[in-house]
């Protein structure tokens with residue numbers, strides 16, 4: 001069977017971790033930058049329940065648009081403070097494009113961040129309600145990390161990561177973030193009656209980190 005190419009938006013040497021759907025990647029006019037930040041504290045993951053706007057009623061990391069004049073790093077820190085009331089030494093962990101059919105005609109370029117420490121107390125805001133979840137036991141390779149999260153092996157009393165209440169593609173890349181594996185990816189969604197359904201995806205890691 002002929003090998004399939006990576007999505008047109010992916011530049012560089014990456015080893016595929018997961019893909020799905022066909023190869024008919026959606027066109028888009030421009031890209032807009034967004035951030036999304038996750039706090040990983042021991043075996044706990046901090047997520048925010050979105051109370052308004054885009055992604056309403058989903059759990060997600062804390063983040064939003066990169067404002068004019070800001071770098072993504074600066075925007076990630078600002079959004080974490082605005083939405084969760086905390087500060088953290090955020091590290092860039094991955095990038096993916098989120099393109100929609102029937103939704104906005106731009107591609108969301110989402111810069112993903114993680115931190116294992118934070119200062120302040122996670123606090124509910126107008127936009128987000130912070131909630132801690134249990135992180136499954138860690139695994140060594142990117143593919144095993146994906147499997148461990150799907151199997152949901154947990155070792156504390158908190159609820160498991162609520163993938164059913166998150167964006168449909170989160171389960172594909174969150175394990176990479178949890179295992180500190182840098183990743184890139186692309187997801188195409190279709191919007192039907194206000195709901196976004198995952199149609200095709202590709203995620204990869206730098207070839208040197210894939211064992």
Ligand SMILES: Nc1ncnc2c1[nH]c(=O)n2[C@H]1C[C@H](O)[C@@H](COP(=O)(O)OP(=O)(O)OP(=O)(O)O)O1
Nearest residue numbers: 034035036053054055062063064065098108110167
């Ligand atoms: N598909 C997918 N998976 C995971 N996360 C996201 C998506 N699509 C997304 O948009 N996101 C993330 C990216 C951002 O963190 C938020 C969306 O940002 P938004 O809340 O619209 O931006 P703000 O600047 O906070 O908006 P205001 O409400 O303040 O105007 O979701």
